[in-house]
Amino acid sequence: MFTFDQLAGFIAVAEELHFGRAAERLNMTQPPLSRQIQKLERSVGAELLQRDNRKVQLTHAGVAFLDEARRLLALAERAPLTARRIASGRSGLLRIGFTAASGLSILGPLLEEIATRLPDVDIDLQELVTGEQVQALQTGELDLGLARPPFDGEVFDSHLLYRESLVLAVPTGHPLALLGRDIDNDELKDEPIIMHSPLQARYFYDLVIRTFPVQHGNVVHTVSQILTMVSLVAANRGVAFVPHSATALGIHGVEFLPLAGSKGEPVELHAIWNRKVENPALGRLLTELEYQME
Template sequence: MLDFNQLRCFVAVAEELHFTRAAERLNMTQPPLSRQIKLLEHAIGAPLLLRNNRSVRLTPAGRKLLPEARTILRLVENASISTRRVSHGEAGSVSIGFTAAAGYEFLPRAIAKWQVRFPAVELQLREMVSSAQLDALGAGQLDFGLLRPPVTREGLRSRRVEAEPLVLALPEGHRLAQGGARGSGQGLAQGESVPLAALDSESVVMFAPDEARYFYDLVAHAFSRAGINPHFSQYVSQVHSVLALVRAGLGVAVVPQAAMNLRYEGIVFCSLSGIRPAQPVELHLAWKVGNDNPALAALLEEIAPLRREAKDERGAGPGD
């Protein structure tokens, strides 16, 4: 059985070809070093070094062992380093679920931050609707999810990481589109807004009540509180599908502000007034209680700074 310390001593002597220099390199005296070499030769059953008062030379067995001993020492050192980094959350892997809309703004910002801070942590990303993420979290198939509230399942914890307003998406040339921002990634025009009540007579592309329940309820309740009843021309489940139908002229739509990052040509975005709270679209981070993945804990620590950065860019909303 090869001993790690014996191999370390052998490599030092083999590289220095001098016992005194090898002992100084290892911060030990020469007699213990000589004993370690003899023990290694006994374990292998062959002489590794030829030494006399004037020189030290490797035997054929020593020349064969040297590169393999270096490899073993390097593997042991790398294993020690990587294990320590995993235990500190600096390496390993984290499985992350996310909704499609979370991928428009928050997730790219988070990934950029995590890759700089934890380059050795592998991110396993899975796009999933919120209900599927809750199932996967409960089954231990995800470390955490970026999803829509509420998170009420037993054994799961969550925190809000993002809140944003709803905005109005209009086809270019629409009567309500004056002063809005085109779908080129620019921000909403300052001071320009459309009252929600102005949509009372409009055809609206709406989120599907089954596949996109969160956004359906959010927009439907906003209309209800405003006392209006628009005509819902189409029902689709994804934000990008909503915008595609708006671009096709099938209606206007109320969407989360992050949808502007999709940069659809032929669409104008305007801010909306008459919606309370001002930032009703929430994104929550959820994880399973008792998850002992150190990398998860490390990534969660970076979420709070991301929230502060988002507020600095857009301004803190009511209730934050």
């Protein structure tokens, strides 16, 4: 196998087409340079240079090998820098899970921040519900999740990224939309409800059940995605409790009304990660997030 010194010697001779000038450029004498080229040709199994007392020329094999030699040498020179950047967290790959609703609020600004702070870090995005993110974080398939509480504090650490209110999505022209005020709980008792799935959207299901007097008999559809809920509202299938960020969907035929029964901004979105974090890029990102939130 050839060495990087042999590659550097060959490149110098190929560019100078003169052993003496190449040896001077490499701060060495001509005889060891000639031996390097001979060893390289034996390793490659082809004559790379034609030389006589008057001139040096590249063979056809030498012309082809020159491009590859330059590429190999450039890679060798970049490799230590790349390794240092990855070890420091400035390069590498971050695998980020996000819920569909987080794509309407914090995901875009977060990706912009990562691009600004860590421009050489590649991002792999995966849209997953919170339960799927938790599993992927435990198995190491994800580095960071944008998910809803609660989390196992012994396994995961987290940062609150975003809070928002719950609002009521109703079809355009619905009688509740004509009231011009916050909607009281007792005004919802006869409304057909498009409800969150207790399995795939457990966070929103529990939040709504705790806050509003939802009657099981009023539930006409059970779905897991906010986009699906709002689309069903637009189709006049019922009303739905959704996070305020759903107003950004821009779906025609839907109005969003404030709810008197919703206190403050109960909908939370957290950045969560496994405490046994090993990805340097994630460690660096967490430092940036902590600085922002102080």
